[in-house]
Amino acid sequence: MVTEGRKRKVIYAVVEGESTERDYLGFLEERFGGDPPAFEIHVLWKRKGLKPHEVVSWALEKLGEIDDPRREQVWAFFDRDDHSRVEESYARAEAAGVHVAFSHPCFELWLLLHFAARLSGAQTSKGVQDRLRAAHRTFHDFDKRLDAPRLTALYGNEADATNRAKSLIGNCPSMVCTAKKGHGPDCKVLDRVPSTDVWRLLAELGIVSR
Numbered sequence: 001m002v003t004e005g006r007k008r009k010v011i012y013a014v015v016e017g018e019s020t021e022r023d024y025l026g027f028l029e030e031r032f033g034g035d036p037p038a039f040e041i042h043v044l045w046k047r048k049g050l051k052p053h054e055v056v057s058w059a060l061e062k063l064g065e066i067d068d069p070r071r072e073q074v075w076a077f078f079d080r081d082d083h084s085r086v087e088e089s090y091a092r093a094e095a096a097g098v099h100v101a102f103s104h105p106c107f108e109l110w111l112l113l114h115f116a117a118r119l120s121g122a123q124t125s126k127g128v129q130d131r132l133r134a135a136h137r138t139f140h141d142f143d144k145r146l147d148a149p150r151l152t153a154l155y156g157n158e159a160d161a162t163n164r165a166k167s168l169i170g171n172c173p174s175m176v177c178t179a180k181k182g183h184g185p186d187c188k189v190l191d192r193v194p195s196t197d198v199w200r201l202l203a204e205l206g207i208v209s210r
């Protein structure tokens with residue numbers, strides 16, 4: 001590690017889904033990692049996916065294995081969707097120092113924000129999927145996989161998506177939530193709909209500004 005001589009950031013991302021998040025994080029590494037790479041992202045995933053509490057358990061396990069907390073970070077990616085134990089999982093991850101990229105209702109909301117600012121009906125996973133399919137022609141038959149044309153369509157819209165995601169924080173029922181400070185102590189995870197914190201990873205990696 002020391003002989004490498006660079007402070008390359010290493011992200012361990014435990015993801016709930018079996019394909020979409022994995023495709024997206026691979027794209028981030030490939031498109032934005034640079035040469036020599038400024039960061040690497042290791043995606044930890046399982047076929048058929050994981051439940052939020054399983055994502056968090058794995059993330060905690062991973063956190064116990066890292067050597068250099070300044071260089072290595074563990075992230076947990078999970079959705080509200082129709083899962084149970086979401087609040088408990090979120091709290092457990094946060095308390096342990098795992099970075100949480102939570103999306104409500106689903107990860108695809110983050111993709112949709114690359115194209116659209118208007119989100120009426122995006123409170124449900126189906127609503128988000130329908131809007132995403134309509135938002136760009138490469139997504140018209142979208143079903144979990146992010147192929148090259150879809151990734152190309154997303155590329156370049158990261159800053160817009162981030163600004164839109166940040167403005168959603170201002171819509172939280174808890175009045176103290178802001179993009180800068182994050183969610184307030186009274187902001188219930190399940191009330192944050194629609195919302196997504198995926199942009200925080202991009203900010204952490206210097207892809208977008210905080």
Ligand SMILES: [Zn+2]
Nearest residue numbers: 172177183187
């Ligand atoms: Zn909030």
